[in-house]
Amino acid sequence: MAKGKSTVFFCQNCGYESSKWMGQCPGCKEWNTFVEEKVVAVNNKRETKKSFEVNVIALNDVEVNDEDRCSTGMQELDRVLGGGLVKGSLVLVGGDPGIGKSTLLLQVCKNLSATDKKVLYISGEESMQQIKLRADRIGSFGNSLSLLCETSLTIIQDIIDREKPEIAVVDSIQTMFSEDVSSAPGSVSQVREATNTFMHIAKDQGITIFLVGHVTKEGVVAGPRVLEHMVDTVLYFEGDRHASYRVLRGVKNRFGSTNEIGVFEMQKEGLKEVENPSEFLLEGKPKDASGSVVACCMEGSRPILVEVQALVCRSNLTNPRRTTVGADINRVNQLMAVLDKRGGYHLGSCDAYVNIAGGMRMVEPAIDLSIAVALVTSYREISVENDMICFGEVGLSGEVRSVSMAEQRIKEAIKMGFKKCILPKTNLKNISDVEGIELIGIESVTDLRNIL
Numbered sequence: 340m341a342k343g344k345s346t347v348f349f350c351q352n353c354g355y356e357s358s359k360w361m362g363q364c365p366g367c368k369e370w371n372t373f374v375e376e377k378v379v380a381v382n383n384k385r386e387t388k389k390s391f392e393v394n395v396i397a398l399n400d401v402e403v404n405d406e407d408r409c410s411t412g413m414q415e416l417d418r419v420l421g422g423g424l425v426k427g428s429l430v431l432v433g434g435d436p437g438i439g440k441s442t443l444l445l446q447v448c449k450n451l452s453a454t455d456k457k458v459l460y461i462s463g464e465e466s467m468q469q470i471k472l473r474a475d476r477i478g479s480f481g482n483s484l485s486l487l488c489e490t491s492l493t494i495i496q497d498i499i500d501r502e503k504p505e506i507a508v509v510d511s512i513q514t515m516f517s518e519d520v521s522s523a524p525g526s527v528s529q530v531r532e533a534t535n536t537f538m539h540i541a542k543d544q545g546i547t548i549f550l551v552g553h554v555t556k557e558g559v560v561a562g563p564r565v566l567e568h569m570v571d572t573v574l575y576f577e578g579d580r581h582a583s584y585r586v587l588r589g590v591k592n593r594f595g596s597t598n599e600i601g602v603f604e605m606q607k608e609g610l611k612e613v614e615n616p617s618e619f620l621l622e623g624k625p626k627d628a629s630g631s632v633v634a635c636c637m638e639g640s641r642p643i644l645v646e647v648q649a650l651v652c653r654s655n656l657t658n659p660r661r662t663t664v665g666a667d668i669n670r671v672n673q674l675m676a677v678l679d680k681r682g683g684y685h686l687g688s689c690d691a692y693v694n695i696a697g698g699m700r701m702v703e704p705a706i707d708l709s710i711a712v713a714l715v716t717s718y719r720e721i722s723v724e725n726d727m728i729c730f731g732e733v734g735l736s737g738e739v740r741s742v743s744m745a746e747q748r749i750k751e752a753i754k755m756g757f758k759k760c761i762l763p764k765t766n767l768k769n770i771s772d773v774e775g776i777e778l779i780g781i782e783s784v785t786d787l788r789n790i791l
Contacts, residue, residue: 348373349527353555354565356527376522409506409547412450415603415612416443418641419574419587421595424506427545428594429538431512431567433552433560434576439585439603439610440551443576444508445470445477446609447549451506452481459504463490463514477609490524492517492536499540509537511551512566534569567591579698584619585610586699598639617644617755620697626725630717633728633757634709635748636701642744642751644728646696647706649713654690665695666710667702674711674733681737682711682784684718705742707733708761715787723791728752729761737784741765749773761790 348357351374355366360373408423417423420430434440448458462470467486474480485502489495492515499507509515515533516524523529534550541548550570552560560566560573567573573591578584587601602613613619621644625631630649635642647666654660663671671693678684693710695701708731716723730748732740742748745766752760753775764780779790 346375346377348375351527354527374526376526376528409451409456411447412453413447413601413612414614415601416447416587418639419589419592419595419599419601420572421592421599424547425571425594426547427541428571429534429541429548429550429569430572430574431550431552431560431570432574432576433554435554438576438578439605440576441465441510442473442477442605442609443587443603444510444549444551445473448484448506448508449474449477449480452484455481455483456506457502457504458484459487459499459502459507460484461487461489461495461507461509463488463509464511476607490514490516492533496536496540499544499546503544504546506547506549508549509551511553512537513553530566534566538569582698584613584697596639598637599641600638617642617751620645620699621755624696627722629720629722630713632709632712632716632723634701634706635728635730635752636703636706637744637748640744640747642748643699644751644755645699645701647709647713648694648696649710649717650692651686651689651714651717654688656690659688660690660692662691663693665698665700666693666706670702670707671710673735674707675714677733677735677737678711678714678784682715682787684715686714686718689718704732704740705730705748707731708739708763711784712761712787712791716791719791721791724759726756726758727761728757728759731761731763731766731781733784739763739781739783739786746770746773749776749778752776 348360350364350366350372353364353367355364357373360375363370364372407426410417410423432440432444448460451458460470467488470486487498512530512533513525516529517532520528520532537548537550540546554560571593572589575588575590577586577588583604585603585605587603589597589599591597602616602619603610604613621633624646632647633644634647635644661668661672671691675686675691679686691714708729711733712723712729730742732742734740741763745762749760749770757776759777759779761779761781764782767778767780781787781790
């Protein structure tokens with residue numbers, strides 16, 4: 340008996356694959372996201388080497404050279420990439436609609452074309468006239484930048500083979516389609532096939548390729564999870580569309596650290612690099628206000644000063660309300676329990692609102708002490724000195740534990756004009772002589788009573 344056509348069901352939200360339709364996705368727990376796609380067997384015959392033609396080499400005999408990196412002309416982007424573009428790498432850039440992904444990459448093309456790098460910008464969403472209007476707003480471009488408005492992978496591959504660019508930008512990967520796959524553009528199969536095609540182009544021809552990816556409502560790149568595994572680098576462009584600043588964060592990087600961030604400010608003529616994020620985030624900080632304190636967090640090797648705000652008031656509800664913006668709400672509840680049990684502050688019946696000013700999101704444990712100080716000063720209606728900064732991790736016993744890179748945090752505070760610093764006492768022994776700032780080491784949250 341003849342067999343029927345083979346079909347597979349994919350989750351449109353996370354890419355989970357199943358042999359039958361399901362109402363709820365086991366991967367992302369979303370409802371009614373499964374779609375049916377036909378599985379077409381594609382005969383990709385490639386010339387393969389015989390086993391006797393392949394040589395095995397010892398690990399110690401492998402010669403490793405430093406990656407031939409190329410600067411993008413933007414120091415913030417180079418920092419996130421690990422020092423610049425690596426030849427033959429595949430970079431995925433994701434972000435919310437309208438956040439500035441296309442603007443950022445068009446500015447990168449502008450900088451690279453100014454150095455006579457051959458750049459190809461492939462757009463599947465915009466016409467050449469629309470790209471030209473954005474380019475005129477950004478500035479003047481070199482003659483080495485070429486545009487291509489096409490979505491067919493076969494045509495794109497032929498043009499790349501003919502033009503042989505050094506850098507290529509694909510905007511976006513969800514609009515690309517292959518004639519060998521029967522499903523519609525943007526489906527799981529099409530995205531996987533398109534990424535696999537561009538990966539082979541980048542590795543075989545040594546071309547650096549940027550892929551722009553759409554994101555789901557959860558903020559992750561749409562499509563199968565294998566998409567992030569196939570590329571070399573995954574960057575997320577974050578920020579409030581109604582705010583002026585943008586944060587570029589690396590979540591995967593085979594050629595550098597994944598803890599670095601780049602800060603940009605959206606202006607009329609495009610994205611402008613923010614070389615001193617601490618100064619940018621502390622603008623407008625109120626003076627002599629209760630519940631406000633400056634904390635120092637580390638993003639990779641970069642210290643960033645942020646303002647932590649807290650508002651504590653008596654609650655008329657049976658279950659007090661706790662709200663956080665930019666901080667982990669579970670961490671705030673834990674700190675309030677520690678202050679109630681170990682510090683003697685009766686916060687159990689109080690509403691609490693914690694905010695990281697500027698819209699930044701900080702989850703580093705070193706921000707614990709700053710949140711605790713903000714909660715205590717708001718509860719007691721006292722203000723922290725304007726030239727004071729604090730950082731440290733708070734444990735369940737009320738102890739203040741040491742944090743990494745304390746000396747770098749203190750140097751950043753000195754550069755920004757702070758005169759006092761509250762930090763874990765265990766960090767003092769590892770800090771060399773620092774001039775211009777008073778270091779106050781504490782062992783427990785109970786020591787806050789004497790200091791504040």
